Amino acid sequence: MAAACPAGLPGLRSLAAAIIFALWSHDPASSQSPGPDGNYRIEAIVLTFEGTTREGAAGRAFEDKLRSALNIFPGSTYGNLFLDFGLQKVRRLPGVKDARLVLLDGDTGGVILRLVVTLSDTPETAPREPGFPVLAHGDDWLVKVKLTAQSLGYANQNAWYGKPAAFLAANPLALRPAGKGWSSFAEGSLEGGLQGVVPIAANTWAYGSLSWLASGSTGTDLFVTGDRTHGAIEDGYAGIVSVRTFEDGSRLLLNASAGRQAFQISDGMLIRLAAANGFGRAALQINPRWTADRLYLAQARYNTTKLEVFRLDPDELLAIDTRTVVQGVNLETGLGTAYQAGFTYLTVPRSTYGYFTTTAQGTRQGLRVADVRLAYTPNPGGTGPFAKAEAALQWNDRNDFPMRAWGGFAEAGYRWADVPWSPSLSYRLSAFSGDRLSTRTFERWDPLLSGGSGEEWVQGLNHYKMVQDSNVIAHRVQARLRPADQWELVPQLWLFQSTDRNNIGGVLSSYGARSLGWEANMTAKYFFSRNLLLQGSLAATTALPGVRDVIPAPANRWFSAMTLIRMSF
Numbered sequence: 066m067a068a069a070c071p072a073g074l075p076g077l078r079s080l081a082a083a084i085i086f087a088l089w090s091h092d093p094a095s096s097q098s099p100g101p102d103g104n105y106r107i108e109a110i111v112l113t114f115e116g117t118t119r120e121g122a123a124g125r126a127f128e129d130k131l132r133s134a135l136n137i138f139p140g141s142t143y144g145n146l147f148l149d150f151g152l153q154k155v156r157r158l159p160g161v162k163d164a165r166l167v168l169l170d171g172d173t174g175g176v177i178l179r180l181v182v183t184l185s186d187t188p189e190t191a192p193r194e195p196g197f198p199v200l201a202h203g204d205d206w207l208v209k210v211k212l213t214a215q216s217l218g219y220a221n222q223n224a225w226y227g228k229p230a231a232f233l234a235a236n237p238l239a240l241r242p243a244g245k246g247w248s249s250f251a252e253g254s255l256e257g258g259l260q261g262v263v264p265i266a267a268n269t270w271a272y273g274s275l276s277w278l279a280s281g282s283t284g285t286d287l288f289v290t291g292d293r294t295h296g297a298i299e300d301g302y303a304g305i306v307s308v309r310t311f312e313d314g315s316r317l318l319l320n321a322s323a324g325r326q327a328f329q330i331s332d333g334m335l336i337r338l339a340a341a342n343g344f345g346r347a348a349l350q351i352n353p354r355w356t357a358d359r360l361y362l363a364q365a366r367y368n369t370t371k372l373e374v375f376r377l378d379p380d381e382l383l384a385i386d387t388r389t390v391v392q393g394v395n396l397e398t399g400l401g402t403a404y405q406a407g408f409t410y411l412t413v414p415r416s417t418y419g420y421f422t423t424t425a426q427g428t429r430q431g432l433r434v435a436d437v438r439l440a441y442t443p444n445p446g447g448t449g450p451f452a453k454a455e456a457a458l459q460w461n462d463r464n465d466f467p468m469r470a471w472g473g474f475a476e477a478g479y480r481w482a483d484v485p486w487s488p489s490l491s492y493r494l495s496a497f498s499g500d501r502l503s504t505r506t507f508e509r510w511d512p513l514l515s516g517g518s519g520e521e522w523v524q525g526l527n528h529y530k531m532v533q534d535s536n537v538i539a540h541r542v543q544a545r546l547r548p549a550d551q552w553e554l555v556p557q558l559w560l561f562q563s564t565d566r567n568n569i570g571g572v573l574s575s576y577g578a579r580s581l582g583w584e585a586n587m588t589a590k591y592f593f594s595r596n597l598l599l600q601g602s603l604a605a606t607t608a609l610p611g612v613r614d615v616i617p618a619p620a621n622r623w624f625s626a627m628t629l630i631r632m633s634f
Contacts, residue, residue, distance in 0.1 A: 105143045106142060106174070106175035106329065106331065106332055107137065107139055107140065107141050107177075108171035108172070108177055108442065109178070109401065109445035110180060110401075111177060111180070111445075112128055112182065113182070114181075115183045116162065116185070117185070118184065127160070131155055131180065133310065133316075134157075135152070135155055135180060136150075137178065138318075138400065138401065139369075139401030140369075140400030140401065142327070142329065143178075145211070145260075145634060146211075146262065148166060148178075149199065149207065149209055150207045154205075155182070156195075160187075161182060161183070162193070164180060164181065164182045165180075166178055167181055168592055168595040169446060169547075169550070170545065170553055172442060172446065172489060172545075173440065173442065173451060173476070174333075174517065174518065174520045197210070197634070198210040205264045205270075206270075207261060208260070208261040209260050209634070210258075210634060211258040211259065211260050211274060213256040213257075213278075213353070213633040214253075214256075214631070214633075215252075215253060215254045215255075215630070215631045215632075216630050218251050218627070218628050219249065219250055219286070219627045221243045222246065222623070222625070223245055223623050223624065224243035224244055224625075225242070225243070225531075226608050226612070226616065226621050226623055227245035227619075229242045230244075231616040232572045232573065235572075236288070236572075237384075238288065238385075240288070240291070241285065241289065242286075242288045243285050243287055248285040249285070250283060251282070251283050251284055252286075252348045252351045254279065254280040254348050254351055255279050256276050257276060257277060259274070259276075260273070260274040261274075266307075268307060269305065270307075271304070271305050272304050272306065273303035274300040274301075274326075275298075275300055276300040277296065277298055277299065278298075280294070280295050280296075280342075280351070281294040281295075281347050282349065287349065288344060289344060295347050298325060299325065299353075299354060299356055300325060301324050301325035302324030302325055302326040304320060305321055305322075306319070306320040306321075307319045307320075316368060317366070318364070318366040319365055320362075320364040322361075324360065325356045325380075326356050326362075327339060328357060328360050328362065328375060328377060330395050330436075331438055331455070332517065333515060334436075334473075334474070334515055334522060335409060335434065335513055336513060336514045336515070337515055337516040338352075338355065338514055339355065339357035339360070340355055340356055340357065340379065341379075342354050344384075357377050357378055357379050357380055358378045359378040363375075369399055369400045369401055370397070371395075371396070373395040374394050375394075376390065376391075377391045377392070378390050388415055388416060388417055389415065389416040389429065390413065390416065391412075391514070392411065392412055392414060393409060393410055393411025393412060395407070396409075403443040404441060405439070406438065406439050407436075407437070408436065409434070409435070410435050411433070412432065412433050412434075413430060413431065415430055416428055416429035416432070418511075420468060420507050423502060423569070425464075425465050425466050428463075429461070429511060432461045433459070433460055433461065434459050436455065436456070436457035437456055437457070438453070438454070440454075444480075444482075446480070447480065447482045448480060448482040449480060450477070450478070452475075452477040453474075453476045454473070454476070455474055456472075456473035457471065458470070458471055459471070459511055464507070466506065467505070468506065468507040469507075470508050470509060470510040471498045472497035472498065472510045474493055474496070475493070475494055476491055476493035477492060478543075479491075487545075487547045490542075490544050491543050492541065494538070494541075495524065495534075495537075495541075497512075497538075497564070498564055498565075499535065499568065500536070500565060500569065501565055501567065509535055509569075510534065511535070512535055515534050519586070520555065524541070525561065525606065526584070526586045526602055526606075526625060526627075527586075527605075527623045528581070528582050528584045531571075531572050531573070531582075531612070532561055533571070535571065536563050536565055536567075537563060537564065538562040539559060539562075540562075541558070542557070543557045551592045552591055552592075553589070554590075555588045556587045557584075557585070557588075558583075558584075558585050559584040560583045561580075562580055562581055563576050563579050566579070575615060577611050577612070577614030578611040578614065580609040580610055580611050581611040581612050582606055582607055582611075583607055584605065584606040585604070586604035588600065588601070588602040596632060596634055597632050599629070599630050600628070600631075601627060602626070602627045604624070604626075605622060605623070605624050606622065606624075607622050607623075608620040
């Protein structure tokens with residue numbers, strides 16, 4: 066049964082737009098790992114030393130100098146510009162022979178940065194001169210190339226359970242999509258530009274980035290068959306950042322920026338992916354575009370507490386541009402400590418994104434969201450437990466019907482870092498409300514700009530493309546295995562259920578039962594360096610009665626395989 070406009074209800078184009086918007090706004094991208102410059106949350110920063118070590122009070126003071134020079138904090142977003150700038154400043158400290166950054170997956174979907182410092186026996190060692198991608202630099206400034214290149218191969222067997230028409234009939238942009246039997250496609254993207262940081266006052270810097278991104282696809286992906294290319298500006302932002310360190314060691318950071326740039330809140334349940342990919346823009350699975358059309362962002366951080374105020378206009382597909390604007394405030398505390406908490410309040414002052422019941426039609430405009438988060442990570446990357454939870458409420462009284470929705474998750478796990486392969490095992494339960502036909506209130510969760518990796522909000526490498534993050538309960542059992550620092554294996558087992566059998570606004574307008582499907586998948590990653598990643602994944606997905614009973618029989622098992630290589634400076 067395809068998602069379609071209910072009889073007598075106007076706005077078929079708006080409903081189709083809502084479905085397509087839901088598909089790309091939390092796109093099932095292959096960026097299912099903390100790839101280079103992947104706009105991921107930094108969980109922790111760990112210092113390790115090679116060569117001579119420093120002990121006691123002198124050692125602790127030296128570590129403070131290293132962290133101050135790097136000037137990157139837990140809870141901030143991974144990005145090559147400030148990592149390269151901070152690394153250059155670390156290398157220029159007296160007694161540092163060399164320094165490098167190693168990238169590791171964190172326990173809860175983010176990344177851990179390991180700063181490996183090689184010390185010299187002589188304090189006046191000349192610092193190592195940076196090479197590519199740095200074009201020019203001084204003691205307190207830097208100009209560098211931004212360069213990202215990606216290539217992907219993907220194969221599906223029985224995509225959409227071999228019945229694509231049952232899922233995509235309401236999607237006017239789906240042209241000869243993948244379906245029964247084997248299909249394959251290849252994608253690539255290339256982004257190039259310039260970035261820089263320059264001082265403008267004591268402990269104050271101006272920074273900016275400008276880049277162009279070209280993407281292309283060939284073959285048959287999940288929605289389109291044929292060759293496509295697209296090119297457009299990706300980065301286009303500027304900002305000012307100021308850092309002040311007080312006598313007691315406390316640190317205050319102020320940052321203001323504007324332009325085309327990426328943005329996320331925590332691990333992306335509300336906001337993660339602010340740009341559309343696929344269709345005419347090509348590169349559906351590589352997902353190279355992250356930046357909003359416009360983002361205005363003000364940040365203040367004092368030690369482990371961060372406050373953000375933002376206004377964001379996502380870069381939507383022109384054919385279905387809903388003119389959405391999201392604005393709000395985000396507060397996080399305890400960053401980099403064992404106990405962390407966060408609160409977000411946001412509003413949507415403008416949007417034509419549609420809400421649909423069997424008798425009425427509304428929009429996202431006027432939506433309000435309140436979100437609370439808690440986390441316990443006493444030893445990131447080391448032996449011990451970890452846990453996270455998030456809960457959010459949505460409400461909107463601007464339409465003819467009231468909107469009230471809820472969503473959230475709870476996750477708990479344990480890592481054994483001192484045994485071979487440093488295994489971890491975790492369980493996550495996530496749930497997002499669906500609309501009940503028995504009430505006048507609209508209860509379907511609005512996914513906003515949710516997205517991220519397979520360890521964040523890509524819930525199932527195949528099944529996610531049908532259920533996304535509305536009207537779903539997802540059980541996930543996940544392990545992480547690290548045969549070596551550069552290798553990581555992430556097997557996952559999923560069970561999907563719906564919160565309500567009505568599913569108007571999704572790719573199926575109703576379900577035959579609460580049970581939707583299960584999936585087993587495996588992702589393997591090899592980090593040549595923080596700038597070069599090789600990744601592969603396999604996934605097998607089986608439909609259960611909720612899906613199987615509303616599409617033409619038989620519902621074939623869906624199998625997919627992917628390989629990706631990504632380079633980023």
